[in-house]
Amino acid sequence: MAGSIKTNTPPRWLLAELTYACPLQCPYCSNPIDYARYQAELSTEAWLRVLTQARKMGAVQLGFSGGEPLSRQDLPELVKHARDLGYYSNLITSGYGLTEEKIIQLKEAGLDHIQVSIQASSQELNDHIAGTASFEHKKAVAHLVKKHGYPMVLCVVIHRENIHQMAEILAMAEELGADYLEIANTQYYGWAHANRDLLLPTQEQFVKAEAIAQAYKEKVEGKMKIYYVVPDFYEDRPKACMNGWGTTFLTIAPDGVALPCHSARELPGLDCPNVNDYSIEEIWNESKAFNFFRGKDWMKEPCRSCDEQDKDFGGCHCQAYLLTGDMYNTDPVCSKSPHHGVIQDAIDAAAQSSLAANEKPLIFRNSKNSRLLS
Amino acid sequence: MPLDLDQPLHFSRTHRLQWEEAQQKQVILYPEGMVELNQSSAEILKLCDGTRTVAQIVSDLEQKFATAGLTNDVTAFLEVAIQNGWINQN
Numbered sequence: 001m002a003g004s005i006k007t008n009t010p011p012r013w014l015l016a017e018l019t020y021a022c023p024l025q026c027p028y029c030s031n032p033i034d035y036a037r038y039q040a041e042l043s044t045e046a047w048l049r050v051l052t053q054a055r056k057m058g059a060v061q062l063g064f065s066g067g068e069p070l071s072r073q074d075l076p077e078l079v080k081h082a083r084d085l086g087y088y089s090n091l092i093t094s095g096y097g098l099t100e101e102k103i104i105q106l107k108e109a110g111l112d113h114i115q116v117s118i119q120a121s122s123q124e125l126n127d128h129i130a131g132t133a134s135f136e137h138k139k140a141v142a143h144l145v146k147k148h149g150y151p152m153v154l155c156v157v158i159h160r161e162n163i164h165q166m167a168e169i170l171a172m173a174e175e176l177g178a179d180y181l182e183i184a185n186t187q188y189y190g191w192a193h194a195n196r197d198l199l200l201p202t203q204e205q206f207v208k209a210e211a212i213a214q215a216y217k218e219k220v221e222g223k224m225k226i227y228y229v230v231p232d233f234y235e236d237r238p239k240a241c242m243n244g245w246g247t248t249f250l251t252i253a254p255d256g257v258a259l260p261c262h263s264a265r266e267l268p269g270l271d272c273p274n275v276n277d278y279s280i281e282e283i284w285n286e287s288k289a290f291n292f293f294r295g296k297d298w299m300k301e302p303c304r305s306c307d308e309q310d311k312d313f314g315g316c317h318c319q320a321y322l323l324t325g326d327m328y329n330t331d332p333v334c335s336k337s338p339h340h341g342v343i344q345d346a347i348d349a350a351a352q353s354s355l356a357a358n359e360k361p362l363i364f365r366n367s368k369n370s371r372l373l374s
Numbered sequence: 375m376p377l378d379l380d381q382p383l384h385f386s387r388t389h390r391l392q393w394e395e396a397q398q399k400q401v402i403l404y405p406e407g408m409v410e411l412n413q414s415s416a417e418i419l420k421l422c423d424g425t426r427t428v429a430q431i432v433s434d435l436e437q438k439f440a441t442a443g444l445t446n447d448v449t450a451f452l453e454v455a456i457q458n459g460w461i462n463q464n
Contacts, residue, residue: 113388
């Protein structure tokens with residue numbers, strides 16, 4: 001590994017994707033389409049080492065994610081190690097299979113907070129999107145999370161199938177006593193990219209839903225914090241992806257591959273390193289993958305001469321790759337991009353699909369579909 | 375939530391105040407977020423231990439740093455802190 005840069009900021013956020021196994025089948029999952037190809041999972045020992053090394057560099061926010069992180073039997077051991085090291089640890093879970101006993105066990109191990117995802121405000125739609133009957137259990141879990149003194153974060157991913165429920169989703173979150181509600185408009189990577197025609201709402205739907213969410217934000221101020229993740233297809237500037245490549249975020253995939261963002265596995269030629277072969281410090285400072293889009297040398301026009309390049313760093317490389325075929329291009333969400341038209345094309349295609357009498361069905365995220373598509 | 379001058383203040387049970395060696399700073403940690411504190415903010419928050427009111431925090435700080443006239447600055451910060459949910463009363 002060559003090309004060491006000594007002025008790197010250290011990682012602050014570590015996303016530990018413990019497993020790709022998941023009882024749910026959400027069609028907007030951000031895991032890679034071909035996840036079924038990556039069967040290997042890191043050992044407990046390797047995870048403990050990763051946590052220690054990343055913490056030493058300065059990582060402090062830790063997300064245990066997946067797949068469903070609860071399917072790892074060593075989760076309490078990892079949580080305890082994280083607490084001993086001083087991480088603030090977040091469990092990002094579907095809630096499926098989470099019992100009161102487990103909630104207590106994880107609290108005693110030092111877990112700081114639990115984020116439960118709910119797919120919709122009605123049982124029928126939740127269970128349809130999740131691909132699993134899980135609605136009532138998720139609500140029970142949300143109550144238990146509160147009961148045991150965790151800050152409760154509810155996460156609802158928004159798309160065309162549930163955007164009409166915005167008002168009911170907000171009311172449900174308040175009723176469940178959520179301290180934080182994350183309203184995450186779908187980002188179109190992984191499975192969501194494959195299902196985009198069926199998931200992308202119209203601008204009219206977005207505008208209406210956002211107005212409802214913003215009004216609610218004021219109503220519950222001081223009681224429930226609402227994080228609203230904007231739908232970047234309807235913005236004219238891209239998001240500052242990952243706060244800048246290799247500046248803040250470090251994702252470790254279930255098989256030990258280190259990624260500068262959780263979608264980066266989709267990009268060609270990064271040669272992402274594995275924690276079984278290198279230390280976190282080597283990976284962060286010296287690997288090809290983490291230096292790939294660091295700084296501005298990679299930029300083409302219009303980013304190269306743009307006065308907003310320090311604000312959004314050219315946007316998202318995965319989006320540039322998925323929508324223009326070239327990851328060095330400006331994120332086409334930017335209205336300055338010569339490829340910006342692909343965004344309108346995507347919006348039009350989705351609108352047409354919703355009107356078609358024989359709309360194709362959603363592709364659910366499961367191992368069978370993963371093998372078929374990869 | 376307005377600041378009650380008569381009630382003692384305590385640090386939030388759903389946030390964590392912690393020294394970060396890598397940053398050489400006190401930080402507040404909460405779900406998916408972190409606030410980096412300057413030294414004076416950290417000193418104020420450390421005194422929010424459930425026993426002191428605003429006036430007692432001010433007098434403790436004035437004594438510790440051998441100074442006077444901190445009331446306005448400390449109160450202004452505590453108002454921000456209570457708005458953000460970093461501290462509570464009752």
